[in-house]
Amino acid sequence: MFKAIVSASTLRDALDSVSVLVDECKIRLNEDELAIRAVDPANVGMVDLTLEAAAFESYEADGGVIGVNLNRLEDIAGMANSGDLVQLELDEETRKLHIQIDGLSYTLALIDPDSIRQEPDIPDLDLPAEIVVEGAQIDRGIKAADMVSDHIRLRVDEAEEAFFIEAEGDTDDVDLRLDREDLIDLQSGPADSLFSLDYLKDMNKAIPSDAEVRVELGEEFPVKLHYEFGEGMGQVTYMLAPRIQSD
Amino acid sequence: MFKAIVSASTLRDALDSVSVLVDECKIRLNEDELAIRAVDPANVGMVDLTLEAAAFESYEADGGVIGVNLNRLEDIAGMANSGDLVQLELDEETRKLHIQIDGLSYTLALIDPDSIRQEPDIPDLDLPAEIVVEGAQIDRGIKAADMVSDHIRLRVDEAEEAFFIEAEGDTDDVDLRLDREDLIDLQSGPADSLFSLDYLKDMNKAIPSDAEVRVELGEEFPVKLHYEFGEGMGQVTYMLAPRIQSD
Amino acid sequence: MFKAIVSASTLRDALDSVSVLVDECKIRLNEDELAIRAVDPANVGMVDLTLEAAAFESYEADGGVIGVNLNRLEDIAGMANSGDLVQLELDEETRKLHIQIDGLSYTLALIDPDSIRQEPDIPDLDLPAEIVVEGAQIDRGIKAADMVSDHIRLRVDEAEEAFFIEAEGDTDDVDLRLDREDLIDLQSGPADSLFSLDYLKDMNKAIPSDAEVRVELGEEFPVKLHYEFGEGMGQVTYMLAPRIQSD
Numbered sequence: 001m002f003k004a005i006v007s008a009s010t011l012r013d014a015l016d017s018v019s020v021l022v023d024e025c026k027i028r029l030n031e032d033e034l035a036i037r038a039v040d041p042a043n044v045g046m047v048d049l050t051l052e053a054a055a056f057e058s059y060e061a062d063g064g065v066i067g068v069n070l071n072r073l074e075d076i077a078g079m080a081n082s083g084d085l086v087q088l089e090l091d092e093e094t095r096k097l098h099i100q101i102d103g104l105s106y107t108l109a110l111i112d113p114d115s116i117r118q119e120p121d122i123p124d125l126d127l128p129a130e131i132v133v134e135g136a137q138i139d140r141g142i143k144a145a146d147m148v149s150d151h152i153r154l155r156v157d158e159a160e161e162a163f164f165i166e167a168e169g170d171t172d173d174v175d176l177r178l179d180r181e182d183l184i185d186l187q188s189g190p191a192d193s194l195f196s197l198d199y200l201k202d203m204n205k206a207i208p209s210d211a212e213v214r215v216e217l218g219e220e221f222p223v224k225l226h227y228e229f230g231e232g233m234g235q236v237t238y239m240l241a242p243r244i245q246s247d
Numbered sequence: 248m249f250k251a252i253v254s255a256s257t258l259r260d261a262l263d264s265v266s267v268l269v270d271e272c273k274i275r276l277n278e279d280e281l282a283i284r285a286v287d288p289a290n291v292g293m294v295d296l297t298l299e300a301a302a303f304e305s306y307e308a309d310g311g312v313i314g315v316n317l318n319r320l321e322d323i324a325g326m327a328n329s330g331d332l333v334q335l336e337l338d339e340e341t342r343k344l345h346i347q348i349d350g351l352s353y354t355l356a357l358i359d360p361d362s363i364r365q366e367p368d369i370p371d372l373d374l375p376a377e378i379v380v381e382g383a384q385i386d387r388g389i390k391a392a393d394m395v396s397d398h399i400r401l402r403v404d405e406a407e408e409a410f411f412i413e414a415e416g417d418t419d420d421v422d423l424r425l426d427r428e429d430l431i432d433l434q435s436g437p438a439d440s441l442f443s444l445d446y447l448k449d450m451n452k453a454i455p456s457d458a459e460v461r462v463e464l465g466e467e468f469p470v471k472l473h474y475e476f477g478e479g480m481g482q483v484t485y486m487l488a489p490r491i492q493s494d
Numbered sequence: 495m496f497k498a499i500v501s502a503s504t505l506r507d508a509l510d511s512v513s514v515l516v517d518e519c520k521i522r523l524n525e526d527e528l529a530i531r532a533v534d535p536a537n538v539g540m541v542d543l544t545l546e547a548a549a550f551e552s553y554e555a556d557g558g559v560i561g562v563n564l565n566r567l568e569d570i571a572g573m574a575n576s577g578d579l580v581q582l583e584l585d586e587e588t589r590k591l592h593i594q595i596d597g598l599s600y601t602l603a604l605i606d607p608d609s610i611r612q613e614p615d616i617p618d619l620d621l622p623a624e625i626v627v628e629g630a631q632i633d634r635g636i637k638a639a640d641m642v643s644d645h646i647r648l649r650v651d652e653a654e655e656a657f658f659i660e661a662e663g664d665t666d667d668v669d670l671r672l673d674r675e676d677l678i679d680l681q682s683g684p685a686d687s688l689f690s691l692d693y694l695k696d697m698n699k700a701i702p703s704d705a706e707v708r709v710e711l712g713e714e715f716p717v718k719l720h721y722e723f724g725e726g727m728g729q730v731t732y733m734l735a736p737r738i739q740s741d
Contacts, residue, residue: 072419075394079387103429104391109418140573144598147569171603172566178597319666322641326634350672351638356665 002029002064002090005057008080008101013208013229014051015077017236019070020202021045026113027068029061029090039120045199046120048237055233057085066090066097067111076106122239125224127216128189129156131163133178135227136209141165141176142200148172151243152200154217155192163215167197184212191217193242203238220244249276249311249337252304255327255348257477260455261298262324264476264483266317267449268292273360274315276308276337286367292446293367295484302480304332313337313344314358320346323353369486374463374471375436376403378410380425382474383456388412388423389447395419398490399447401464402439410462414444431459438464440489450485467491496523496558496584499551502574502595504724507702508545509571511723511730513564514696515539520607521562523555523584533614539693540614542731549727551579560584560591561605570600616733621710621718622683623650625657627672629721630703635659635670636694642666645737646694648711649686657709661691678706685711687736697732714738 014034018025021040028035036049053059080086080101087100099106145152148169155164163183166175180186207213207227216224225238261281265272268287275282283296300306327333327348334347346353392399395416402411410430413422427433454460454474463471472485508528512519515534522529530543547553574580574595581594593600639646642663649658657677660669674680701707701721710718719732 072394079391079394103425104387104423105421106391106394107420140598144573144600147566147573147600173601174599176598182597319641326638326641350676351634351670352668353638353641354667 001092002061002066002088004034004059004061004088005085006051006055006059006088007057007082008077008084008086009082010051010055010230010234011086012074012077013206014049014234015070015074017049017206017229018047019074020206021047022117023071024067024069024111024116026116026119027066029064029066031061031063034059034061037119037122039117040199041117043120044196044241045203046122046239048122048239050235051230052233055230064090064092065113066095067113067116068097068108069111072108076101076108079104079106122237125216125218125221127191127218127221127224129191129217130185130187130189131156131178131183131215131217132185133163133183133213133215134209135204135207135211135213137176137178137182138165138207138213138215138225139204139209142197142204144174144176145197146201148174150197151194152197153192153194154215154223156186156188156190156217158188158190161186161188189217190219192219193217193221193223194244195223195240196243199240203240206236248339249308249313249335251281251306251308251335252332253298253302253306253335254304254329255324255331255333256329257298257302257481258333259321259324260453260476261296261481262317262321264296264453265294266321267453268294269364270318271314271316271358271363273363273366274313276311276313278308278310281306281308284366284369286364287446288364290367291443291488292450293369293486295369295486297482298477299480302477311337311339312360314360314363315344315355316358319355323348323355326351326353369484372463372465372468372471374438374465374468376438376464377432377434377436378403378425378430378462378464379432380410380430380460380462381456382451382454382458382460384423384425384429385412385454385460385462386451386456389444389451391421391423392444393448395421397444398441399444400439400441401462401470403433403435403437403464405435405437408433408435437466439466440464440468440470441491442470442487443490446487450487453483495586496555496560496582498528498553498555498582499579500545500549500553500582501551501576502571502578502580503576504545504549504728505580506568506571507700507723508543508728509564509568511543511700512541513568514700515541516611517565518561518563518605518610520610520613521560523558523560525555525557528553528555531613531616533611534693535611537614538690538735539697540616540733542616542733543729545724545728549724558584558586559607560589561607561610562591562602563605566602570595570602573598573600616731619710619712619715619718621685621712621715623685623711624679624681624683625650625672625677625709625711626679627657627677627707627709628703629698629701629705629707631670631672631676632659632701632707632709633698633703636691636698638668638670639691640695642668644691645688646691647686647688648709648717650680650682650684650711652682652684655680655682683711684713686713687711687715687717688738689717689734690737693734697734700730 145167149167214226392414396414461473639661643661708720
């Protein structure tokens with residue numbers, strides 16, 4: 001059983017954060033929250049999303065799992081205006097999801113969850129550094145890095161108490177230096193890792209520019225990016241595996 | 248003889264409503280109105296447009312017929328700002344149309360009207376149902392239908408007193424239900440027909456979202472869409488042939 | 495030695511005016527101004543730009559010459575908001591240009607100036623007619639001409655005291671007539687020349703629509719277009735060679 005009403009903008013934020021990594025996913029319709037975990041086909045990027053029951057206008061669920069085509073669902077949510085409410089109801093018998101937006105009904109065929117890639121276990125990592133920064137700053141660093149390279153280096157300089165987003169190209173280099181006063185928070189620690197820019201660009205697309213992003217970082221370790229949406233009642237964690245630094 | 252002055256926005260609305268169906272058309276320069284009738288090459292969609300003399304700042308004509316390339320004429324009208332006036336004058340001798348917009352002169356070579364597909368006779372149909380609805384609602388139904396199919400079904404449910412825009416895809420379905428209170432007017436009657444979405448999408452492009460659209464509908468009959476522009480002094484009728492319902 | 499701070503919008507205006515003609519250029523870092531001269535590969539269009547030291551927040555230079563990739567430099571300047579300041583500093587040893595924008599550092603590898611096409615000498619022509627006109631009017635004439643031809647004719651009618659922008663297509667013609675009262679200034683004289691529209695379209699892209707453009711024109715002679723940017727402290731001159739009029 002699943003029956004819920006949610007604002008179109010909250011639904012879109014939730015879907016966008018997952019669709020940057022995968023085309024299909026399982027949605028867990030838990031009693032107290034909707035939850036999605038997914039990993040991209042190359043096993044490099046993962047996402048863990050929860051949207052609390054309180055983020056919905058109304059929410060009833062009993063722990064089922066459905067498989068959905070994310071692009072399809074995004075297209076439907078895109079038919080709504082930001083203020084519109086979207087009504088979702090699962091038809092257990094036909095295995096279809098009924099979606100209603102102000103007189104418009106959409107019947108979405110679901111995907112067999114068993115046919116969808118297994119949900120990843122996102123490991124606890126206890127990373128030594130933590131940076132809290134505006135989404136807009138991450139966007140700036142990624143755009144700059146993209147001018148010169150397809151890799152991006154994230155590091156904390158403990159002596160300078162600063163967070164650096166860097167990229168080295170064949171001839172040109174880029175770095176964005178964010179001092180303690182440019183950041184919302186900084187917990188310094190040994191942290192220096194290289195990442196594929198493509199993945200970070202995709203994740204960045206889903207991060208609202210005014211979101212507070214909590215970055216957990218280590219030395220040649222995966223990075224974790226955490227942010228909230230839906231007035232704090234939706235949480236997203238991205239995890240991205242590092243590239244080996246060759247120098 | 249033809250000499251007229253018209254606002255750029257009225258001229259553009261007129262041209263757009265025809266250019267969604269055909270590239271070239273005949274324009275009848277009647278004494279009291281400008282009139283265009285055209286049918287697409289496949290004989291599926293027709294348009295009948297009249298723009299009253301009163302819609303012009305000034306209008307003088309004596310019943311001639313000219314053939315025009317609509318894209319060319321739209322490009323020229325596109326050079327004007329919305330408030331600008333466009334001056335049109337036919338040179339009978341050279342068979343060219345002189346177009347003036349605030350210091351800018353364009354000399355448009357006309358097309359021999361005999362080389363243009365014959366104007367259609369748009370039949371009187373006396374269709375049993377009539378729905379008056381905002382252009383924005385039609386736009387919504389068409390966009391939703393386009394997500395799942397290339398056909399669209401328009402029908403009136405007499406018992407429920409509602410107008411339905413529906414589409415059936417291979418796995419997903421869509422329907423937009425417009426009750427009497429969502430409509431400007433509804434004259435109920437037996438009406439249920441299927442149409443090619445491509446044509447309706449094209450026609451929809453020309454319909455202003457705030458226009459009142461009068462829809463005449465029957466059972467497996469053509470649909471007629473009527474709307475006005477140019478402060479009510481321009482009238483457009485589209486007629487679209489039905490597709491056979493296969494079920 | 496070169497070290498300067500300039501607003502991002504002034505820097506972008508300067509780069510845009512040159513990049514419409516060439517991909518790489520030499521920048522002369524004179525003591526009292528930054529100067530660029532460049533000619534397109536076909537030797538048809540030339541640009542001469544100066545940006546006075548006063549246009550900068552701060553400016554120190556001693557007459558060096560650097561070679562730059564303009565697209566690269568435009569991309570970097572594009573990372574700044576309009577109000578942002580851009581800090582430029584030449585590292586003489588590494589021959590790299592360090593660019594800083596609010597925490598973001600970009601190290602740009604320079605190009606050997608000797609590998610860049612030689613700077614043109616822009617001749618003094620003493621052309622008989624001079625028209626001062628808003629950039630928006632030139633834009634209008636070019637857009638209209640582009641509908642019918644790939645050549646454009648600029649001429650002054652001495653009897654009518656008007657400036658004409660004209661184009662002749664295979665079937666259609668266009669002309670924009672600008673009378674003395676439509677112009678900022680007109681110094682009449684025998685002037686009638688034909689130009690390649692492609693070049694003028696490119697130059698037009700860089701001309702702000704609210705700029706005063708001073709046009710120097712003769713009979714089958716090059717045209718010169720002058721305009722200012724950076725609050726009058728930047729000056730651009732374009733020179734475009736004529737096409738032979740074939741009639």
